[in-house]
Amino acid sequence: LAKTTQPISMDSYEGQEVNITCSHNNIATNDYITWYQQFPSQGPRFIIQGYKTKVTNEVASLFIPADRKSSTLSLPRVSLSDTAVYYCLVGAFGGGFKTIFGAGTRLFVKA
Amino acid sequence: EAGVVQSPRYKIIEKKQPVAFWCNPISGHNTLYWYRQNLGQGPELLIRYENEEAVDDSQLPKDRFSAERLKGVDSTLKIQPAELGDSAVYLCASSLGGNNEKLFFGSGTQLSVL
Numbered sequence: 001l002a003k004t005t006q007p008i009s010m011d012s013y014e015g016q017e018v019n020i021t022c023s024h025n026n027i028a029t030n031d032y033i034t035w036y037q038q039f040p041s042q043g044p045r046f047i048i049q050g051y052k053t054k055v056t057n058e059v060a061s062l063f064i065p066a067d068r069k070s071s072t073l074s075l076p077r078v079s080l081s082d083t084a085v086y087y088c089l090v091g092a093f094g095g096g097f098k099t100i101f102g103a104g105t106r107l108f109v110k111a
Numbered sequence: 112e113a114g115v116v117q118s119p120r121y122k123i124i125e126k127k128q129p130v131a132f133w134c135n136p137i138s139g140h141n142t143l144y145w146y147r148q149n150l151g152q153g154p155e156l157l158i159r160y161e162n163e164e165a166v167d168d169s170q171l172p173k174d175r176f177s178a179e180r181l182k183g184v185d186s187t188l189k190i191q192p193a194e195l196g197d198s199a200v201y202l203c204a205s206s207l208g209g210n211n212e213k214l215f216f217g218s219g220t221q222l223s224v225l
Contacts, residue, residue: 034212103151
């Protein structure tokens with residue numbers, strides 16, 4: 001299983017773009033990269049998933065370089081409500097995708 | 112569409128007592144997960160079901176933890192007897208399974224063992 005490394009915490013201000021980078025040096029060919037968001041007293045919520053290059057949805061963008069050894073979650077124009085813990089997961093589908101969470105990145109958005 | 116439903120929301124028990132958590136996954140989701148989350152840490156997988164079969168229970172402490180998923184729908188996670196170190200949030204999640212591993216989580220059950 002590919003191990004992931006993320007910053008423990010990050011601070012930002014409202015309206016700024018936030019980029020959270022995740023390192024996964026031993027990612028396997030079949031592995032996808034998935035990000036979840038967790039608010040206090042709630043379960044994690046799926047944000048975005050990708051395999052290579054760039055993926056964008058209504059919430060965030062995910063940038064994956066060609067070597068796939070890292071990925072960056074980009075949150076455009078954050079608000080106070082984006083204060084949460086963000087988890088980067090790496091794994092393959094089928095045959096037992098082991099959805100293993102690390103400690104995540106605690107993002108604090110200030111006014 | 113209803114999300115993953117868990118109950119109870121909170122549970123306080125004394126050590127050595129039994130406790131059970133219940134989970135109702137999203138309709139049609141074949142895969143069900145139980146996670147444990149300690150304060151300040153990410154969720155830790157305990158067990159994963161494909162329909163009614165437990166396909167990954169390698170992280171489940173089998174001396175005191177048990178789980179079942181009758182008829183491949185609802186699931187129950189039990190601890191007997193509970194220990195102080197079992198205090199945590201127990202999360203249930205479900206997914207369509209197969210090549211779609213987007214997980215949907217419930218709000219969890221916060222267990223306090225005194």
